Amino acid sequence: MDTKMLDLLAQRYDSEEKVVTEIIKLEAILNLPKGTEHFVSDLHGEYQAFQHVLRNGSGNVKEKIKVLFEEEFTEDEITEFATLVYYPEEKIQLIKNSFNNKTELNHWYAETIERMIRLISFASFKYTRSKLRKALPSQFVYIIEELLYKTEELTNKKDYYSKIVEQIITLGQADKLITGLAYTTQRLVVDHLHVVGDIYDRGPEPDKIMDALINYHSVDIQWGNHDVLWMGAFAGSKVCLANIIRICARYDNLDIIEDVYGINLRPLLNLAEKYYDTNPKFMPKSDSDEPLPEHEKNQISKIQQAIAIIQFKLEIPIIKRRPNFNMSERLLLEKVDYEKKEITIHGETYPLENTCFATVDPEEPDRLLEEEQKVIDKLLFSVQHSEKLARHMNFLMKKGNLYLKYNGNLLIHGCIPLEENGTMETMEIENKTYAGRELLDVFERYVRKAYANPHETDDLATDMVWYLWTGEYSSLFGKREMTTFERYFITDKKAHEERKNPYYYLREDEDTCRQILKDFDLNPDQGHIINGHTPIKERSGENPVKANGKMIVIDGGFSKAYQSDTGIAGYTLLYNSYGMQLVAHKHFHSKEDVLLNGTDVLSVKRIVDKELVRKKVMETNVGTELLQEVAILNSLMEYRYMK
Ligand SMILES: O=P(O)(O)OC[C@H]1O[C@](O)(COP(=O)(O)O)[C@@H](O)[C@@H]1O
Ligand SMILES: [Mn+2]
Structure with missing residues (x-):
């Protein structure tokens, strides 16, 4: 790197400590598990159904709740809590209306805040503190951090914790805090969203x-x-x-x-x-x-x-x-x-x-x-x-x-x-x-x-x-x-037929998919092609995973006009540090239906690919950029501070 650039950079990192801190921070991030990618496609104006998928992270929110509260919750309680995370404003109203007195309500507030904090702590496990901070509702950052990093063992800390929660409730802030925590959870379960086309047409919004x-x-x-x-x-x-x-x-x-x-x-x-x-x-x-x-x-x-x-x-x-x-x-x-x-x-x-x-x-x-x-x-x-x-x-x-x-x-x-x-x-x-x-x-x-x-x-x-x-x-x-x-x-x-490009049957073939990946300079042993556009007719037995797993078609079939053909309301894909999972969604009726009846029927999960070793940030697109930054900072360190 030329020295002019390094001199410029040195203005930002004007002490040895600053460079060292940044390098250590980046190295730490590189070694964290990769964030979860969420793939959706063919939304076709179906905002309500899309919102639901976004809010439940294609089942990821419920999955986290299940793992964390397995021992404490019944099935119904899991659904109830998940619904609170998806639609906090409306759910809080419903729950509030079901209580007879303030004591019951306050008890619910305290218990819920404590559970939400646990959930956030669990869902943010693979993130740095600074990333988590960015995801927190800004008006409550200080309070939530106090609650998150308390040490349960110390009795006086426990009192401290209860005092904070009590104050939040007395000051009438519980609804807002729970709502904020719910949105933070939604945000934490998905790190990055890919929309594989067709946002417009057919649907209303x-x-x-x-x-x-x-x-x-x-x-x-x-x-x-x-x-x-x-x-x-x-x-x-x-x-x-x-x-x-x-x-x-x-x-x-x-x-x-x-x-x-x-x-x-x-x-x-x-x-x-x-x-x-x-x-x-x-x-x-x-x-x-x-x-x-x-x-x-x-x-x-x-x-x-x-x-x-x-x-x-x-x-x-x-x-x-x-x-x-x-x-x-x-x-x-x-x-x-x-x-x-x-x-x-x-x-x-x-x-x-x-x-x-x-x-x-x-x-x-x-x-x-x-x-x-x-x-x-x-x-x-x-x-x-x-x-x-x-x-x-x-x-x-x-x-x-x-x-x-x-x-x-x-x-x-x-x-x-x-x-x-x-x-x-x-x-x-x-x-x-x-x-x-x-x-x-x-x-x-x-x-x-x-x-x-x-x-x-x-x-x-x-x-x-x-x-x-x-x-x-x-x-x-x-x-x-x-x-x-x-x-x-x-x-x-006969005149209506729209003949498809041979791609649509050739994509069943692994070699063809490998060839395409190569044409795009991607490693055919590791890469996949992810398509939208053609609704998968689950009803007639069509498999969205093709070519020995190299090809994944996720046309969500969000579009109501096509659901009678597909038999479901479509697929989405999750790719976390453990591999890829395809999620099948049932027809989405309405938010009200989810709120009142807990209908959140999605998620027949099919594991598409399983990583043998948990994938780290280092191995991702973002990781490549971070590695370059580390290399530059190392040059700066040598040039400026290690002479
Ligand atoms: O179902 P409609 O509205 O008649 O539209 C049919 C047209 O939409 C298309 O399927 C394109 O839309 P998609 O990308 O959703 O498939 C055309 O091939 C076809 O002519
Ligand atoms: Mn299309």
Whole structure:
């Protein structure tokens, strides 16, 4: 290291003791067991279900309670205490209402505080004191530390302890303290969260998920195809924008656009009312208990038609200006025979039903009416000026990537496009050919470029974001074509099929997975590929662990729309110092159900991998960084203080 840098560093570590202390601190951390990583994916706007998984740490909270209180608690008491940790505010209220007098309540407070302190002490076992301190509720740090580090044996200490607790109760602080301790526990059981894509679409509250992630202590995101669709819209892609609005209309989620992100839908509604009738194929899907009033359904169906047609029109010029996308088969509005009301796709002719082509000129099917043009331009303007959306999209850019290498594993939402024979599929972009990791790196560069230039709406970078949503070599889509048009207008199910990339059967094969890990410079003996994107059909016996354990698919199936296919509410993954565990979650009904009935049915655990020796921080990504810091500090020590 050059001496200038060391001189600079010496300003921060201006005494021998400071350097020594830091080295010792880092060495100690390196030798601690690795923190727990938590993997979730395909959240699809299901904020409540996601919150539950976050709060229970995929079963980790209950696991800790079980181990610690095994001898003292019954099953019911374990559940009761776990619920208190998950939803402290609500649970405290319920418990308080169940007591007849203050003495009983105070007794409960004292007992609960003592148990919570024990739990925190247990859950923070593998952390340094300073890390634990950061996780404590700030207003109670001093008090909690006193309680944590008391020595039980000394009788006078015991009195001291009881006195503190008594004071907390008398001063009316018990609720707040217990609540704070519960949140600390949640935070301690998971050190780092990975979201393997698809936060947006289908479910009602993606914005709340984004806010929760922004406030989370440590997180990274691997973009999903639905996330890049939103990023694309914000980055200036009108066709991505048409898609997100169409999907929101389809799932009866237009309030996300209007109320949450403040985008005015009035112009679109006017257009929809003028040109469209109700149409059974465009009725919103809704899973809410209250059925939508008829007139509202009709209105949404018109909006969905209006924006779908804008989408199909906007696709045409992109496909034409990007021959490398190889999508000419998707020039659908040009292929329609408007007189006969039929279409020929891949050599097969189908009749068209439920059509809504009032604004389509058969001579120039890609031409937007002036009104349509105005609508989409206005929408783009308000999308790009939504402060809240900007905050959420910036976070996706800051914490997100197309893929991530982390502690030896490869995290990716969709796939690595493969040929039938297992070699990587190539794509030509600007006269160069890319495959595998290089292709993904190029894709990501374009996403970042598009995002950096939101006023460019038709350049290659912006078109490429849409390609990631729907193109055959997209690592996020992983299918040959997206049959949205066919599903609206053709009855024959054969036309709806979306053929998957060979990756999706080749990933069952260990050698293929090893090859991919190698392509990403990862050790195939130790690494795993972690995927989201395709719901695992547990019901039909599909195994989420594939390729002799090299491949783990954790599509949570949080999305209610898919739970009848999967049979469960999905998987999450935990990776602690002892190895990896896959957790299967049952359907999540509601927070109220958990609170009142203790329904917290998750966790059929399958051990994916078991470390023979407990893994230490030293062997992790963070460890590598710390080791570099230690090396630098050692150089400083020699240069400055050991002459
Ligand atoms: O179920 P919907 O809303 O019709 O959406 C279906 C579309 O969603 C996709 O499955 C992509 O979404 P996923 O990433 O959740 O799979 C497309 O392949 C398909 O065309
Ligand atoms: Mn997906």
